[in-house]
Amino acid sequence: MWFVARRLLHAVPLLFCVVVLNFVLIAATPGDPVTILVGDFPAPPGYVEQVKREFGLDQPIYVQLFRYLGHVLTGDLGYSFANRQPVSTLILGRLAATLELTLTALLLASILGIILGMLAARWRGSWLDSGVQGVASAGYSIPDFWLGQILILIFSIWLGWLPSQGNMSVRGAPEGFAGFLDHLRYLLLPALALSFRYLALIARITRAAMLEVLSADFILAARSRGATEISIMVGHALRNAAAPVITVIGYNLGFILAGSALIETVFGWPGIGRLLFDSISRRDYPVMMAILLMVSVTVVLANLATDILHRMIDPRVGDR
């Protein structure tokens, strides 16, 4: 319990720094900070005056910081004139699509990565092992957005099996289960493209963790008791190798969210990444800053949750 409280206390200054960084970026940008707070889209002069007053732009810098913090803490992220919506509403509306894409990608990466890592560790030095290591190196090196383009070229354009843009059929998406299947067809390619890098990472970590465990005495004991191979691999080895694997998955949750910006752009997926791309090209600054804030906060919280989970799985982890 103490551990959880201490980790929470540790996360608070990090979150504070994240908000301050956002503020510093707004303040340090050359040009009028009003433009950054309002966006480069024509806004009524009345609103500009209101923003100037609310953020105290004629006041000393620390007053501005306090006001900015106040706005963020109350969930007021500004108004997007390009979209004619409050920024928070805009982001919340896109959140579901992004979460769906990132969580599917993470799930794919975890399942395939763990299986590949286990197989590579079990048949260490075989062609299978070399193959998994090759996939892992490729996963680290191939830009995921280019992988997305290549998947579109192969599966959408040449083979014509799967759609390449959006997240559902524009004309007459079917109802019920058929609608769900229709949706899955749209989800598959972007999720694959986004997952590849993390699949590589998870396969590598699983392999290394399994190799360490497989040489332990209790595995030999299990084997001499006549335990089946599958029960040794899953029941004994994987269970003991789980901690580092889960840590890696958790620490990458935030980064996969950030990485979805490129994938959503390639596949026209209507999530936060696509919104980021659009807001950058429209110079819709309040939306950009809000997305940066949201992604950073997610990373801090995901790390926090991972630390706590790690501690629960493996009580040997000491307090840092």
Added chain:
Amino acid sequence: MSAHAEAIASARGPGFFRRLCRSRAAVLSMLYIGLIVLLAVFAPLVAGYDPMVGGDDSMLPPLSPGHWLGTDDLGRDVWAQTVYGARVSLMVGVVTAIFAVTIGVVVGGLAGYYGGWADTVLMRVSEFFQTLPRFVLALIVIALFGSGLWKVIFVIAILSWPQTARLVRASVSSLRQQPFVDAARVGGMGDRALLLREILPNVAAPIIVTGSLDVAAAILLEAGLGFFGLGDPNHISWGSMLNEAQQYLRIAWWMSLFPGLAIALTVLSFNVLGDALNDALNPRSRVRS
């Protein structure tokens, strides 16, 4: 830390290069990197066309007469663009890695050597940088401050140093307590000389390895920025080529294939080289991996 001493001894010894070349993948990577460097340096001689200037023949497929990798929507030669793009990628990758490693060594060296509050502060700062989502932050900084080759390099370097810093700090703080450092101190060596002449040379091996991996990571990040349309508009880069290719995927696959392959192979080569350097510099690590 005898592993470090061993690593540095073996790095200098004649066995190092032989061990590095024992891996076929490492040899191939070095050959590929050498080739890309040559192409980048001699780009005006091998490109055949100005990469920024279009011609009358747009959207020519590969193996067309005069354009063996085809042309893009504006009739620009894809081979010329790819060759010139190598300049941007290598420049960003290498210069960023040099900056990131320099900052990392200074911060990590000071934190590891002096310890105390300086250590705590520096490590908290690097921890904060590590939690930041690098790609999104780089995108937004460039979007706010405007693009340019040096801005891109600067932003990526600022976001990349913490890893090196933590690594250097860990090595330095354990080396600081080694007998040979004590001996040098008793011999009257000052802090600066101790750090520069006794300790840092022993950290060289891991620094070289992360440097190579930093190059790969920076090239990937720059490609992402270019794809988002935030690369330097005055230079052709592989990322900006892929940005252009996105609109024409249906009709011109070659606009996507070649620059993408160039990025993937270059990044792969630096990653493989990093791993091979690691194996060659630490003969023991082979046993574990």
